[in-house]
Amino acid sequence: MEYLTLNTGAKTPVLGFGTYQISPHDTAEAVKTAIDTGYRLIDTSQDYFNEKEVGDGIIASGIDRHQLFLTTKVDTDGYEETKAGIDESLAKLQTDYLDLMILHWPRPQSLGSYKALEEYYHAGKIKAIGLSNYNIQQTKDLIAQTEVMPAVDQIETNLHLQQGKMHDFLVKQGIVHEAWSPLAQGARVLNNDPILKKIGQKYHKTGIQVLLRFLTQRQIMTIPRSINPAHIRANFDIFDFQLTADEMKQIQTLDQHRSAIGWPSSMAVDA
Numbered sequence: 001m002e003y004l005t006l007n008t009g010a011k012t013p014v015l016g017f018g019t020y021q022i023s024p025h026d027t028a029e030a031v032k033t034a035i036d037t038g039y040r041l042i043d044t045s046q047d048y049f050n051e052k053e054v055g056d057g058i059i060a061s062g063i064d065r066h067q068l069f070l071t072t073k074v075d076t077d078g079y080e081e082t083k084a085g086i087d088e089s090l091a092k093l094q095t096d097y098l099d100l101m102i103l104h105w106p107r108p109q110s111l112g113s114y115k116a117l118e119e120y121y122h123a124g125k126i127k128a129i130g131l132s133n134y135n136i137q138q139t140k141d142l143i144a145q146t147e148v149m150p151a152v153d154q155i156e157t158n159l160h161l162q163q164g165k166m167h168d169f170l171v172k173q174g175i176v177h178e179a180w181s182p183l184a185q186g187a188r189v190l191n192n193d194p195i196l197k198k199i200g201q202k203y204h205k206t207g208i209q210v211l212l213r214f215l216t217q218r219q220i221m222t223i224p225r226s227i228n229p230a231h232i233r234a235n236f237d238i239f240d241f242q243l244t245a246d247e248m249k250q251i252q253t254l255d256q257h258r259s260a261i262g263w264p265s266s267m268a269v270d271a
C-alpha cells in the first residue's frame with residue numbers, strides 16, 4: 001500500500017473501497033472481504049443507506065479500528081441537521097470517531113453544514129473534514145468563509161474525465177484529490193481499451209489494474225467498488241509495478257474531459 005498525507009498531518013491509504021450502490025444485504029460481507037484483502041480505507045455515505053452494515057463488516061473483520069481510515073458523507077443541509085446527522089453516522093458506523101467526513105455536494109446551507117463539521121473536528125470526533133463535488137469557484141468561496149481548510153475534495157475522476165485542471169488547483173491548495181467512480185461505474189470496456197490493454201500486457205495486469213495504478217500514481221485517493229471477491233482482490237493488486245512517464249502520458253491522451261456519469265452538471269466538464 002502507498003499513502004498520502006492530508007493537510008492535518010494524517011496519512012491515508014491511496015487506494016480504498018467504495019460502497020455506493022452496494023445493498024445493505026451485501027455490504028457487511030463486501031466490506032469484510034475488502035478488509036481481509038488488505039484495504040484500510042472504506043468510503044460510505046449517509047445516502048448509501050448502508051452505514052450500519054459498513055460498521056457490521058468492520059466489526060466482523062476483527063480489525064483494530066485504528067488501522068482503518070473510515071470516510072462518510074454529509075447528506076443533510078444546515079448546522080443543526082448536520083450535527084444530528086453526524087451523531088447518527090457515528091452510531092450506525094459503530095465508531096467513536098471518523099477519519100474523514102465530507103459534504104457530499106454543495107447545498108443551500110452548506111456553510112452551516114461545514115460549521116458543524118468544524119465543530120466535530122475541533123472536538124476530535126472527526127479527524128479530517130472536506131468536500132465532494134465542489135468545483136474550483138465553489139471551493140474558493142467555501143474556503144473564504146470558513147476556518148478549517150478542507151483536507152479532500154472527492155470528485156468524479158476516471159479514464160475519460162481525468163480532472164487535470166481541478167487536480168492542479170487542489171494540489172496548489174494542499175487539498176487531496178479523491179476519485180469517485182474511478183471505473184466509471186462500468187468497468188468491462190476498460191479491459192478492452194487498446195492502450196490500457198497493451199500497457200497491461202507488459203506488467204501482466206488488466207486494463208482496470210493499469211487505470212487504478214495510473215490514478216494512484218497521480219497521488220489521487222481512489223476508491224473502486226465491487227461485490228465480487230475476485231474483483232476486490234484484483235483491484236488491490238496494483239502496487240507491484242510502476243508506470244513509466246511515457247505510459248502515464250499515453251493514458252493522459254485518453255482524457256475526453258467529459259463526465260461519464262453526468263452529475264453534478266457544475267463539474268461535468270473539465271475544460
Ligand SMILES: NC(=O)c1ccc[n+]([C@@H]2O[C@H](COP(=O)([O-])OP(=O)(O)OC[C@H]3O[C@@H](n4cnc5c(N)ncnc54)[C@H](OP(=O)(O)O)[C@@H]3O)[C@@H](O)[C@H]2O)c1
Nearest residue numbers: 018019020132180181182183184185187224225226227231
Ligand atoms: N461523492 C460522490 O458523489 C460519489 C459518487 C459516486 C461514487 N462515489 C464513491 O466512489 C466509489 C466508486 O464509484 P462507483 O461505485 O460509482 O463505481 P466504480 O468503482 O467506478 O465502478 C463499480 C463497477 O465496476 C465493477 N468492477 C469493479 N471492479 C471490477 C473489476 N476488477 N473487473 C470488472 N468489473 C469491476 C463493479 O462490478 P462488480 O461488483 O461486479 O465487481 C461495479 O459495477 C463509490 O462506491 C462511492 O464510495 C462517490
